[in-house]
Amino acid sequence: MRKIWRHLLVLVLLLGAFVYLNNTSLLASRPDKAPTLLAHRGIAQRFDTAGLQNDTCTAERILPPAHEFLENTIPSMRASFDAGADIVEIDVHPTTDEQFAVFHDWTLDCRTDGTGVTRVHSMAELKKLDIGHGYTADGGKTFPFRGKGIGLMPSLDEVLAAFPDRRFLINVKSRDPEEGAKLATVLKNLPEQRRAKLMVYGGDEPVATLRNQLPEVRTVSRESLKACLIRYIAYGWTGIVPAACHNMAVLVPINVAPWLWGWPDRFLNRMEAAGSEVFLLGPYDGGGFSTGVDTPDEIRRIPAGYSGGIWTNEIEMAARELKAGTR
Template sequence: MFKFLRFLVKVVLRLVMVVVGLIVLLFAAGAVRYWMWNPDPLATLYEGRAILNMGHRGASGAAPENTIAAFIAAAEQGAHVVELDVMLSGDGEVVVIHDYTLDRTTDGSGLVKEHSLAELKRLDAGSWFSADFAGEKIPTLQEVIDALDPAMLLNIEIKSESPATDGLEKAVVDVIARNNLYGRVLVSSFNPISLLRVKLADRRIPVGLLYMADLPVYLSQGWFIPILLPEALHPSYDLVDEAYMEWAHRKGFKVNVWTVDEAADMERMIDLSVDGIITNRPELLTQILEERT
């Protein structure tokens, strides 16, 4: 019994040390982040627009999500921004897809990271949505940039669940720099460590922290906000009320809510003065915004 208790104490102490170490690391990183914080990267993103219409994975109510077809549809429906998800292929290319696995949105199976770009390009990413989109491919981030008008803004969500990095953040920063997307891009993630890596790599890139109620408390309650100091907050829209908006705007944060698909919810978010609405139905949001001007 004594040996078990001693073992239990050691385990608890090690866990405490890990947690304390992580907190110290985050606060140290936060100090660096505070020194680098600069709200200017968002200036041109919102310039001349009361609310940004942000197509969620493109116009994913009208075309298969995260495909060129969906992004072009979003532009045609009046979106100011296309939101898209990125991760790395097995050979290190930045590809646009939401799930870590291929099964839901392609005719392939298994983990994205276990397939080369050439293998991913052989898959059909459109037929699951409609036969009209048969043959649609998983695009690379570069292909999306090339397909869109230079006036279209980008909200690039980094898909990462681990404190460790696979090189995705650096790869995304490199694509942004190579295409000179400054003033056109916002990088978002549920993973605050990923956003910190982006900001440390290039302070010119604004970041947005995603969070929702159905997450561990340290994420769902936004504990990392004062440490990370993102330029934008991306809460699930059900978390947003007048008190939240007063606090966020007083602190200098832009607020982009997701995923808002019903007209009544769009109206409520507009009345709360959110800065951006992420939706699968940018055409509906365009109509509502035009009616209110």
């Protein structure tokens, strides 16, 4: 009996040694490069996040404006890239004239002088709207952007033409699988090298449809991310990357990341070898997707030498802090 226990102890020790050696970043190397910065919504008006619900009109609770930019506009995107963004996240909706409008909200009533569901309008109709109409920082006493946003809602074609060499993360704002098929059609018409600079995320159904038609485009949805991370936590210690993690944008909350096998360098290397790109998010609080890495304190939580992606709502701050070497 003692002999059996000795053998079991040896096996446990050997397994422990294997797991450690196979997952420690002390024995892994990464290219010495700066993190990839993803600007969520580009440079946008910040708003009070207390008590937010899915239907909260954030334009009605902006903080006193510190700049002139409105999210999902070409000037905002240009300013984001100039500030240090490598990728800008944009939101899209199909229009009745077979285009995609770049705009955040499901309906027009909050931000614009229009009404109704965004996707039941033509691009020509949407171009006539003032997308700065509803922004107020003082409960409706003043509207600092009213009249300044007429014609600023771009189409996806306009965005891609304005930034032919830039990377974008395209957010599909519905759960309609047909929307994924429509977006796939648009992306199929792009040159391969242009398509390689685009990623797509959003509802499970449209993302799955697009992924089926364009498997080379990196995608992510809530369910696909859950499938990836659960499987990786279960057996990633072996060094095997689950098929669910291949060719996707892997979004990892900064407080979850240290629990992933091989974090940071081995994990990044494994995901890169699987055709995927990792982006750190802000802390996950159990209620859904986390926010971005949006404060200097959160920047300091990033491991020294980290060379993956960082998702932020504060691109200017993130670029400044990283450049200053405060991690």
